[in-house]
Amino acid sequence: MKTIAMKVIVCLFLVAMVLGVSCFAAMQAKKYDVHDKTRKNPIVIKPPRRLGLPPSDAIILFDGKNTSEWVSERGGGEVKWKVENGYVEVVKKAGGIRTKKAFGNCQLHIEWRTPEDVDPKISDQKRSNSGVFLMDRYEVQVLDSYTKDNYEDNKTYADGQAAALYGQHPPLVNACRKAGQWQTYDISFLRPIFDENGKLVRKARITVLHNGVVVHNNLEIEGTTSHKKKAAYRPHPNNEGYIRLQDHGNLVRFRNIWIRELPEQPYLIK
Helix, strand or coil, rough: HHHHHHHHHHHHHHHHHHHHHHHHCCCHHHHHCCCCCCCCCCCCCCCCCCCCCCCCCCCCHHHHHHHEEEEEEECCCCCCCEEEECEEECCCCCCCEEEEECCCCCEEEEEEEEECCCCCCCCHHHHCCEEEEECCCCCEEEECCCCCCCCCCCCCCHHHCCCCCCCCCCCCCCCCCCCCCCCCEEEEEEEEEEECCCCEEEEEEEEEEECCCEEEEECCCCCCCCCCCCCCCCCCCCEEEEECCCCCCCEEEEEEEEEEECCCCHHCCC
C-alpha cells in the first residue's frame, strides 16, 4: 500500500509541476502592465565588435593560444592535439577532447575547417569527420559535406552530413563551404530535465546556425547520440555535461570557441 501511495504522490507532484510551470508565462504577462516601469531590466553586457567575436559575458574556451580549458577525454589528462596559427587540430589516435567545466543551457560558438587536399575519391563518413558534442552526448556533426553537383560528387546519409543532429535529424539545408574554408556553428542549447526518479520531464532542444544560416530551429533532441540505433534518453548527473570535440581520425581544425551559460526558463518546463 505504501508503494501505491508513493506512486500516487509522485504522479500528483508531476501534474502539479506541469500545470504550474505551463502557467508561468501567462502569470508573468499578467503580473506587469504593458510598459511597466517597475519591471526589472535585463543585465547589461557588451556586444561583440563584429559577428563571431564573444560578448562580454562569454567564457573563452579556445583563444588560439592554448588548450588550458580542455582535457583529453581519455582520463582527463593533457590534450595531445596540435595548437598553431590560432587553431587546434585533431591529432590521429590522440582521442577526443572535452572542456574542464560542465555546461547545461548554453550558447556555443565554434569555427571549424576541414583539409582541402583530401582525395576526391574519399567521400561519405570518411571525408573529414568530427563532431561537436553538447553535455558530452548530443552531437552536431562535423564533416566535409560541400557538393557542387547536388551530391553526385560527395554524398552520405542525410542524418550524418555536416550540421546534422547525428543519427536523428538532417539539417534543413546544406550550407557547407568548400573544404579549406572556415565554417561556423552558432548553437543555442536547452538541456533536458529529469525528475528525482530519472523520468524525463523535458526533452533537450537545439537551434543551430551553420555559416549564419538556420539549419535547426528549436528542434527537440530525441536522446543521446548513437550509431545505427535509435536515440534514447538516460538521466544526467547534475543535468550538466561537457562540451566535447571528437577525434574521428581526420585532421579537422577548430578555432574561436566561446560559450555563454544561459539561465533556466521555468515556463519551458512541461
